[in-house]
Amino acid sequence: MTNLFILQLLNGAQLGVLLFLIAAGLTLVFGIMDVINLAHGVLYMIGAYLIATFAALTGSFWAGLLLMLPAALVVGLVIERLVIRPLYARSHLDQVLATFGLVMIVNEGVKMLWGTSPLSVPMPELLNGSIPLIGPLQYPVYRLAIIAAGLAVAAGLYVVVNHTRIGMLLRAGASNREMVSALGVDIGKLFSLVFALGALLACFAGAIVAPILSVDTGMGESVLILTFVVVVIGGIGSIRGAFLGALLVAVVDTLGRTFGPIVLRSVMEPAAAGQTGRMLAPMLVYILMAVILFARPQGLFGQRTS
């Protein structure tokens, strides 16, 4: 039981850092640019497809990853220039519609370019295999590497946001956009930077998860909604909120799916417990969101705006 718990906790942490990588960009785009971007999940998918292609071309995961990063940056800048920039001054409704259109275009475009059958990315040789944890417990090295990479990026973001000039502008932009631009900061450039950074993080998440998932066109959809939940729970514009929110959501989701039925079994008969558990587990995250919002409508670390 304890072993299962530790295993699921690690799985939760792995999902959590992935969600964080995606949510960090999303929360910045919401908080600083005041743009709701439904196409953010699509960027995660693009990252996975890009690494699948580059890894197949070069024959190496690492070379693929290196090539993916600049390509992701270009994708982010192009999308920002063509679709997002004209939407800055528009209502949230317009932003929802246009980025919904973008989701349709990219999903269909990916199908046309790469076909509908899922792709797979080979596991890098260096990180193959499992290591023993406690007793008979084994855990795949690659999954640990994902957790480590996610934490490293989180630490890097922390340093950038809290201890550099750009980070200062980001924080200032999240709390008062007009004032930042009135102080002579080129807000257009800052927006492009924020969006490209968000795109890069989402693509990176898609790329590092590619070896343990099958790469297909549905993968962006499933994370998008969870990322929204993370951003709402953490509070819009807060990277710290995104980090804690991501871990909370991921751990609750993974543990709920495994232990929900087990806990229920102590209060009802096994068959009914299994059935109820399976039905309740996917809803747990949303119930968590509802409870948190009921207590704090602005999220855990959000600022109350008017």
Add this chain to the structure above:
Amino acid sequence: MSAFVQSATRRPVLMSARIWLALLIFAGFAALPLIAALTDDPFLMLIGTRILAYAIAAMALDLILGYGAMVSFGHAAYLGFGAYAVAILNSYGVTDLLVHILFAVLLSAVFAAITGAISLRTRGVYFIMITLAFGQMAYFFFVSLSAYGGDDGTPLQSRSTLFGRDALESDLVMFYVALALLIALFAVATRIVGSRFGRVLIGTRENPVRMEAIGLSPFRYQLTAFVISGCMTSVAGVILANQAEFVSPAFMSWHRSGELIVMVVLGGIGNLTGAIGGAVVALLLEDWLAMLTEHWRLLFGVFLILMVLYSPHGITGALERLKGARK
């Protein structure tokens, strides 16, 4: 204040013009079976019924999106409640259409009251994302509901019955029942928008602080509108389930919620007739693009982005601009 007064005084003229336009659309629908008979195309009735159902849903969404400025991104959930109300009651041998509608409305009212009360504590982007999340919650509930087919859904044994008779088995009767429901709900929605309740709702859209200052609680009005809208949408779900004779969680995916918003905006928000027109145009455009290419979603996405960037007020906006240019 001036904008509000202006729209209030301008409204009677505009309103009646819109109602005439709606009557024209209804007449067009009523004549559809004739066209189907002449062209010998029985599928036209099924396509027509589907369009009618979405017209109801789009109109219901416009009630809160257009008149209350509440961008609900989870409205497909109510389509699902309507559809599953039919499937669930059918499996227990209760087949009457009115009972199905009643059950669907009840289910939706409860869900809308709870999720609405939580969502309405927030504004703007938060509201959009929270309604989306609640929509997904309902979606996942039905995905894991293995008794009714889970992810794959389940076919209906038969359509709903009308006063104990299986009249709806005829696509023609089904079509006219759907049309009658659309007209009835249009009348209800028009009355709501024109009533004191509707005016308070519009006032809340324009300036919630001011409404509070004159002694009204925006929250109660918004929540009531949210519940009414959800209930209306579930009627569309009942029709859709009967039209397809099949029920699945696909009715409630977030893409469907997005499409409903597209329909409302396409018709011009805050315009019940426009929402109906928007549903007709959006679905016909989809079908037409799907005939051209299997990659129709790409074209539809491009169309959406262009519409948002170049014609923000939908068809009605474009028409009104044309009229303005002529003057």
